[in-house]
Amino acid sequence: MTLLAPLSYGDRFRDLIGSLTGIILPANKVQMIDQRLRRRVLAFGLPDTEAYLRMLLEDRGMTDELRIVIDLITTNTTSFFREPSHFDFLVDEVLPATLGRRGTGSAPRLKLWSAASSEGAEAFTAAMVLAEAQRAGRRFDYAILGTDISSQVLERATAAVYGIDQLNTVPPPLRRRYFMTSADPALSGKARVVPELRRRVRFRHLNLMDDAYPVDRDVDVILLRNVLIYFSAEDKDRVIAKMVRHVAPGGYLLVGHSESMAVRHPGLRQIRPTIFRKE
Ligand SMILES: C[S@@+](CC[C@H](N)C(=O)[O-])C[C@H]1O[C@@H](n2cnc3c(N)ncnc32)[C@H](O)[C@@H]1O
CATH class of the missing domain: 3.40.50.150 (Vaccinia Virus protein VP39)
Structure with missing residues (x-):
């Protein structure tokens, strides 16, 4: 009889993300996951990522936290006129x-x-x-x-x-026509x-x-x-x-x-x- 080794928290976390989002987190991206989750580990005052993942996987009331994890795990790189x-x-x-x-x-x-x-x-x-x-x-x-x-x-x-620097790929006439800036200090360096x-x-x-x-x-x-x-x-x-x-x-x-x-x-x-x- 062969006994299967129990899955590590990292593996269980990858399974969870895979089943929730379809996103495959390669095993060699552990460091990236660790970095992206660091803020949450600190927010809960936990000693390390493993303790955080344990909490996430074992506590059923974590729906809101899972939403935050999805925000952190997804790669959202985009730009205007990408693949023009x-x-x-x-x-x-x-x-x-x-x-x-x-x-x-x-x-x-x-x-x-x-x-x-x-x-x-x-x-x-x-x-x-x-x-x-x-x-x-x-x-x-x-x-x-x-x-x-x-x-x-x-x-x-x-x-x-959007930040003004995000508009670099927008042709200048379109930038002028379709984005507006504001005198509001909260919107400094930004355009809507x-x-x-x-x-x-x-x-x-x-x-x-x-x-x-x-x-x-x-x-x-x-x-x-x-x-x-x-x-x-x-x-x-x-x-x-x-x-x-x-x-x-x-x-x-x-x-x-x-x-x-x-x-x-x-x-x-x-x-x-x-x-x-x-x-
Ligand atoms: C790299 S961005 C691409 C954005 C844009 N389509 C582009 O090409 O610039 C990938 C986006 O896919 C989203 N995403 C990943 N898994 C998803 C899923 N299961 N359902 C819907 N959106 C998902 C991410 O949140 C992210 O914003």
Whole structure:
């Protein structure tokens, strides 16, 4: 008879994060986990990370603390105009094709979903380029949904306030048109997205591991960028299969440049390395 060694707290913690978020924490990232959780260990006056993990795993009343852990564990790196060719594609290809399909009549509405939005740079980049297309005379309306598992980034996304240095990748004319600064000392060094864009972008909590997504099923473009990389092959397939249900026929799914290999679905046709169309 062989006895299995009991799982260490580190392993149990990785399992817990995996089952809650889909995120695979590699065993060699223990030091990173340790650093990210240090503040919480201190906040509870505990001697070390192991004591904190024990508390987290053994105390059932830790729901709020788990939310904080998810905020700390997720990697939320993002920027305006990240992978800029996607936004050119949106204006040059998606917009004419989608509006052409809808025909003339009252201004057609384009629906976008930034499905791992982080603090909103992706959603607001899409809003800026679409607002520019409207300024150039195209008649349409648009609505953008941003979702993420981290409550903290969603709060920031909803506030739509960014450090001036985060705007370096925004072309200057767009920076001037779509961000406003304030004399309020609390907002020094920061800029806020203008109300015209904020009105069109909503943010909501959504875990991609959930069985189903409470989102419309006729979304024209889903941006699912730089999040699949954290999931197992099985979870990638499951997430994509669920996503496909929300893409309108003829609509698009866009993934990050290192994620295109993860997209294998009979309902999707690859039309560019990171761009898939629903047939
Ligand atoms: C690296 S950021 C990518 C942000 C943006 N899409 C981009 O490309 O710039 C990954 C985001 O995925 C979110 N995330 C991770 N696991 C998730 C899950 N299971 N459900 C929803 N969002 C998740 C993280 O909180 C993080 O904000």
